[in-house]
Amino acid sequence: MKIITSTQNAFIKEILQLKEKSRLRKKTGDFVLEGLREIALAFKGNYTIETLLFYPDICDINTLENILSYTSETPELIEISKEVYQKIAYRETTEGIVGIAKSKELTLDNLNFKREHPLILVAEAPEKPGNIGALLRTADAANLDAVIIANPKTDMYNPNIIRSSVGCIFTNNVATGSTEEIISFLKSKSIAINCAALTASIPYQTQDFTRPTAIVVGTEATGLSDDWLQNSEQNIIIPMQGEIDSMNVSVAAAILIFEAKRQRKFH
Known part of the structure; x- marks a missing residue:
């Protein structure tokens, strides 16, 4: 399993850009979401979540397995450090998990x-x-x-x-x-x-x-x-x-x- 511990990691910088820039979200079709409920609802709504980043001190393996039970897909799992989680999360009460998902055409x-x-x-x-x-x-x-x-x-x-x-x-x-x-x-x-x-x-x-x-x-x-x-x-x-x-x-x-x-x- 991939582990990211640096806030200077290129992927982490890309996540921060996705959160801040509508133009990038539209260009890539990707967006950021966080929290167990939000991720579970996205899976239930048939959204494709490509990547899940989790901070194991808050989101343990059992919690991760439970959230993955909502989907038959296999998103990439990336373990992140406390510093990285604090950098990319809006708040520390979102259960230690952040996802990168594909948007839908809302036409x-x-x-x-x-x-x-x-x-x-x-x-x-x-x-x-x-x-x-x-x-x-x-x-x-x-x-x-x-x-x-x-x-x-x-x-x-x-x-x-x-x-x-x-x-x-x-x-x-x-x-x-x-x-x-x-x-x-x-x-x-x-x-x-x-x-x-x-x-x-x-x-x-x-x-x-x-x-x-x-x-x-x-x-x-x-x-x-x-x-x-x-x-x-x-x-x-x-x-x-x-x-x-x-x-x-x-x-x-x-x-x-x-x-x-x-x-x-x-x-």
């Missing part, structure tokens, strides 16, 4: 819905990886048919998205595209577009979400673009009873999604 054409009447979350131009991660966690909790990110500001394999989603990037049916492409896609599938917006809106709980539905949310700062509002079948609003007129996008999305799930009797 609209690759989406396959679980249900005849799909329920989809669309988020336009979310900027903060933490918000994207929270949206993905909510989508996983609700077992949505898909999460579509319109005009993404960062690639979906940004380590901050993987970390904040606690691996739910791997458990969700995810796609990205331009607003125009996504609107065309939804219409071609006869999926009703319901936009969370302040104007021409009805209270969210009065809308019928039992049909094939896309719930579309924008950013707190700018809301949704005109293209979405012009193509919305019905705008919906969460009535505010305080002094402000909006809430965090992931919180708003969760309220709307679980109202839709309630109407569908959580199916």
Whole structure:
């Protein structure tokens, strides 16, 4: 088994570059993930993990064998020193294991819905990886048919998205595209577009979400673009009873999604 003890090792430097540079992730098709849960979910999501680096004082052989039970593949195993682990890990509480995996093409054409009447979350131009991660966690909790990110500001394999989603990037049916492409896609599938917006809106709980539905949310700062509002079948609003007129996008999305799930009797 290969052992790496130097933080100056060329492969370790490449891992650090992969974590920091979206352009390199796109060029190589590789990304970095860490933690037992995240790696297990990636295997369950049929992601190819080519390399696992582990610090044996935290991740022992039994733990390593357990994580490998989630896959029939045989990733390269590399033992690393404490110094190397501290260099490449975001935090020391990720169970002493880091993986290098191959990304998937997150295209609209690759989406396959679980249900005849799909329920989809669309988020336009979310900027903060933490918000994207929270949206993905909510989508996983609700077992949505898909999460579509319109005009993404960062690639979906940004380590901050993987970390904040606690691996739910791997458990969700995810796609990205331009607003125009996504609107065309939804219409071609006869999926009703319901936009969370302040104007021409009805209270969210009065809308019928039992049909094939896309719930579309924008950013707190700018809301949704005109293209979405012009193509919305019905705008919906969460009535505010305080002094402000909006809430965090992931919180708003969760309220709307679980109202839709309630109407569908959580199916």
